Amino acid sequence: MKLRSLFAVAAGMLMSAAAAAETFTFTAIPDADESRLNARFGKVADYLSEQLGVEVKYIPVKSYPAAITAFRNDQVQLAWFGGLSGVQARALVDGSEAIAQGYEDQFFKTYIIAHTSTGIEASDELPEDIKGKTFTFGSKGSTSGRLMPEFFIRDTFNAAPDELFSRVGFSGDHSRTIAQVQSGVYQVGAVNYSVWDTEVEEGKIDTDKVKVVWTTPTYPDYQWTIRGDVDARYGEGFKEKVRDVLLNMKDEDLLASFPRKSFVPASNDDYAPIERTGKAIGLLD
Amino acid sequence: MGIKIHAVSTGARYRNLSLWFALVAFLSLFFADIFLYQPDPWEEFGRIGWGMITPFWPDADELLMSALHTVSFALLGVAVSAALGVLLAIWFHWRIVRVFSAVIRSVHEIFWGLLFMQVFGLSALTGLLAITIPFAGIFAKVFSDIFHQQSSATVDTLSGSSRLSRFFYAWIPQAWPAMRSYIRYRFECALRSSAILGFIGLPTLGFHLETAFRQGDYSEAAAVFWVFLILIGTVRFWFYKKLLLAYLLGALFLLPEMPPVNASFVWQFFTQDLWPGSLLNGDIAGALRWYGNVLADEVGPALIQTIAITQAALVLSGVLALAWYPFASRWLVGRYYWLGRFKLLVLRSVPELMLAYLFMLLFGPSALPAIFALALHNGGLIAFLLANHSQDSCAQQRQDSPVGLARYFYQDLPQRYPAFLALLFYRWEVIMRESAMMGVLGIATLGFYVDSAFEEIRFDKAFFLILVAAALNVIVDSLSRRLRKAAGLKTPRM
Numbered sequence: 001m002k003l004r005s006l007f008a009v010a011a012g013m014l015m016s017a018a019a020a021a022e023t024f025t026f027t028a029i030p031d032a033d034e035s036r037l038n039a040r041f042g043k044v045a046d047y048l049s050e051q052l053g054v055e056v057k058y059i060p061v062k063s064y065p066a067a068i069t070a071f072r073n074d075q076v077q078l079a080w081f082g083g084l085s086g087v088q089a090r091a092l093v094d095g096s097e098a099i100a101q102g103y104e105d106q107f108f109k110t111y112i113i114a115h116t117s118t119g120i121e122a123s124d125e126l127p128e129d130i131k132g133k134t135f136t137f138g139s140k141g142s143t144s145g146r147l148m149p150e151f152f153i154r155d156t157f158n159a160a161p162d163e164l165f166s167r168v169g170f171s172g173d174h175s176r177t178i179a180q181v182q183s184g185v186y187q188v189g190a191v192n193y194s195v196w197d198t199e200v201e202e203g204k205i206d207t208d209k210v211k212v213v214w215t216t217p218t219y220p221d222y223q224w225t226i227r228g229d230v231d232a233r234y235g236e237g238f239k240e241k242v243r244d245v246l247l248n249m250k251d252e253d254l255l256a257s258f259p260r261k262s263f264v265p266a267s268n269d270d271y272a273p274i275e276r277t278g279k280a281i282g283l284l285d
Numbered sequence: 286m287g288i289k290i291h292a293v294s295t296g297a298r299y300r301n302l303s304l305w306f307a308l309v310a311f312l313s314l315f316f317a318d319i320f321l322y323q324p325d326p327w328e329e330f331g332r333i334g335w336g337m338i339t340p341f342w343p344d345a346d347e348l349l350m351s352a353l354h355t356v357s358f359a360l361l362g363v364a365v366s367a368a369l370g371v372l373l374a375i376w377f378h379w380r381i382v383r384v385f386s387a388v389i390r391s392v393h394e395i396f397w398g399l400l401f402m403q404v405f406g407l408s409a410l411t412g413l414l415a416i417t418i419p420f421a422g423i424f425a426k427v428f429s430d431i432f433h434q435q436s437s438a439t440v441d442t443l444s445g446s447s448r449l450s451r452f453f454y455a456w457i458p459q460a461w462p463a464m465r466s467y468i469r470y471r472f473e474c475a476l477r478s479s480a481i482l483g484f485i486g487l488p489t490l491g492f493h494l495e496t497a498f499r500q501g502d503y504s505e506a507a508a509v510f511w512v513f514l515i516l517i518g519t520v521r522f523w524f525y526k527k528l529l530l531a532y533l534l535g536a537l538f539l540l541p542e543m544p545p546v547n548a549s550f551v552w553q554f555f556t557q558d559l560w561p562g563s564l565l566n567g568d569i570a571g572a573l574r575w576y577g578n579v580l581a582d583e584v585g586p587a588l589i590q591t592i593a594i595t596q597a598a599l600v601l602s603g604v605l606a607l608a609w610y611p612f613a614s615r616w617l618v619g620r621y622y623w624l625g626r627f628k629l630l631v632l633r634s635v636p637e638l639m640l641a642y643l644f645m646l647l648f649g650p651s652a653l654p655a656i657f658a659l660a661l662h663n664g665g666l667i668a669f670l671l672a673n674h675s676q677d678s679c680a681q682q683r684q685d686s687p688v689g690l691a692r693y694f695y696q697d698l699p700q701r702y703p704a705f706l707a708l709l710f711y712r713w714e715v716i717m718r719e720s721a722m723m724g725v726l727g728i729a730t731l732g733f734y735v736d737s738a739f740e741e742i743r744f745d746k747a748f749f750l751i752l753v754a755a756a757l758n759v760i761v762d763s764l765s766r767r768l769r770k771a772a773g774l775k776t777p778r779m
Contacts, residue, residue, distance in 0.1 A: 033500065034496045034499075034500060035496060035497065035500065035502060035505065036343065036344065036347075038347065039344065039347075059407065060486075060488075060492075061407065061486050062484070062485055062486035062492065062495070062496075063485070063486070063740075064740070065739050065740050065742065066402065066407065066485065066486045068742060069402055069403055069406065070406055070407065072550075073403075073404075073406050073544075073547060073550060074545075074547060074550075075406040075407070075544045088742050092742070134322070134649070134650065136650075139740075140736070140737055140740040140741075141740040141741070167320075167650060167651075169650050172499060173499045173500060175499070175500045175501050176499055176500070176501065179329055179501055182328070182329075183324050183325055183326045183328065183329045183646055184322075184323070184324035184325040184326070184649075185322070185324045185326070185645055185646055185649055185650060186650065206328070209325070283741055284741075
């Protein structure tokens with residue numbers, strides 16, 4: 001009797017695991033405003049669920065590596081990655097694919113910002129004066145806060161950041177990069193342009209203290225990446241369906257969570273420049 | 286290590302030991318990456334201050350749920366690790382058990398969490414293991430120390446019986462009051478650890494605290510922080526021993542759901558991801574070169590920073606603890622002692638990483654903010670324990686005891702000093718562990734490189750660096766044990 005009830009429990013657990021596998025799960029870290037992720041992306045999950053006809057769940061994560069891990073472990077099947085984290089994730093999961101990017105992500109850019117006390121003036125070239133200053137990137141794995149600015153800095157000066165600057169930090173977040181340069185903790189920093197523009201509009205930045213001194217050339221950034229095995233698991237043509245649903249997301253309230261104007265098609269090839277850059281500065285093998 | 290404890294009076298022994306540590310701390314300052322910048326932080330401080338007095342959280346359910354998750358992880362983690370700790374303590378006379386316990390407690394909860402996250406995802410299991418494993422190692426050590434301090438009279442009556450019976454019928458019942466009080470103290474630590482695990486994504490209070498603080502939403506950060514402070518400050522009002530079983534069942538029920546675990550992935554993680562490619566291909570020379578490079582480029586400089594920061598923070602913690610504890614003892618400062626107690630509650634509850642950020646605003650980025658943050662946090666914790674000792678011992682004071690400063694310097698301080706030193710020695714390995722963690726701020730300690738390795742999805746390197754950090758901790762732990770023994774210091778009461 002005891003053994004039989006044990007089997008019943010085990011069978012029940014297996015069945016619930018099978019049922020759980022039917023749920024389509026995604027994660028997303030927006031580049032600005034990570035507050036109330038559950039509430040905001042819960043709405044996105046509801047929209048996807050309604051359009052796709054499967055149960056869709058959102059799980060919040062803290063960082064790009066956590067998102068990559070969740071994607072690799074199949075804890076999520078779809079993820080809104082940054083440029084670099086998308087490349088890293090797709091390298092780990094065979095057959096995974098970039099299916100859509102934000103409209104803005106086709107020509108993303110980074111601002112180099114400086115505290116006004118440094119006297120560095122805005123220019124079309126990366127200013128020579130940033131040498132010898134203290135410098136902060138954003139998060140270590142961020143495309144706009146680390147990868148691309150580091151690439152352009154190396155490209156211009158032919159030296160690694162440690163050699164160029166008197167101290168190199170990683171603030172961990174674009175808003176914090178701005179706060180740190182504004183309060184003079186670091187003299188110069190690299191920040192995602194859209195976060196900067198938004199904060200200027202909202203009046204959060206004291207432009208007497210911190211200003212943009214250089215803008216990088218454009219590069220591709222955030223994108224939706226989906227696992228390769230979704231068609232087999234959720235039905236033929238599921239991947240295409242997800243792509244269509246994302247491209248047709250028009251509700252401004254939903255798009256504001258990312259925050260993007262709309263989504264446009266993307267492919268793995270669009271991110272080849274990011275992969276090359278990652279390899280060039282030793283972040284990718 | 287050339288520290289020699291001469292055969293002199295107890296007082297002189299303590300004095301010499303203290304002076305040696307102060308000297309080492311002073312010398313460390315020359316090695317630590319210290320630089321004083323002059324930022325302009327007042328606007329940011331204004332925002333933080335305003336946030337602290339205008340706490341705000343839009344969704345009460347969300348906050349309540351993460352508070353409950355925080356308690357659930359802590360409760361279950363302590364329950365399981367205390368049981369495991371007892372088992373390990375029983376066989377603590379075996380070197381292998383001692384080394385095993387030292388190794389598992391030498392890895393910081395966050396690092397355990399990051400490792401398990403790769404295998405079990407953001408699940409209840411990751412959180413539970415991240416607390417249970419290091420705590421089991423800590424319980425093993427402290428329980429074993431407690432057993433050693435018991436009188437052996439009871440045990441002698443059971444001389445013919447097995448080791449297990451001797452423990453369960455004699456040692457444990459006799460040691461139970463001390464064990465219970467230690468478990469209670471550990472529960473508060475577990476609440477902190479559980480909250481901090483939110484920093485890497487588990488659904489505890491730290492999740493919201495870290496996000497809000499990092500993004501400069503200080504009113505929201507303050508709301509989470511006050512909830513956390515109240516939770517810790519009121520444990521004795523909401524925790525009823527008699528309801529323990531009900532609490533544990535409730536905690537089990539409240540844990541976040543567990544996603545399916547892919548067994549082949551677990552296998553791949555342990556057999557491949559943790560090891561460098563050359564080693565897996567059988568290229569031993571290549572693997573040695575790889576390990577050599579990591580040692581030279583990252584481990585070497587990081588070790589110097591980690592040790593220098595630790596030694597400086599350790600001594601500063603001690604100085605602060607001695608300066609602060611009298612203000613939290615009713616017998617030394619009178620009825621305003623609660624103010625001092627509240628200050629210590631705040632200091633030991635604010636996560637060190639946040640303290641470090643505040644100091645970074647003040648002094649700019651260098652090892653200095655890390656030293657201050659570690660010292661404030663640990664100093665606050667030691668002062669709290671010392672204040673408790675002081676209050677308890679003063680219950681049996683004579684009426685003609687001195688008062689005020691005289692009482693502090695000529696009576697209370699000399700009485701507290703052995704416990705103070707012992708507590709500081711206990712905290713030594715903890716500070717070492719935490720200073721390795723400070724690396725996530727961008728100060729190049731071991732944690733900085735571990736964090737980078739995880740960020741670059743280089744688990745082989747992360748794993749190796751964690752092993753180095755663990756080895757360093759094991760060394761400090763054994764050094765601390767020897768010094769305590771040489772100085773004749775007993776296990777302090779927590």
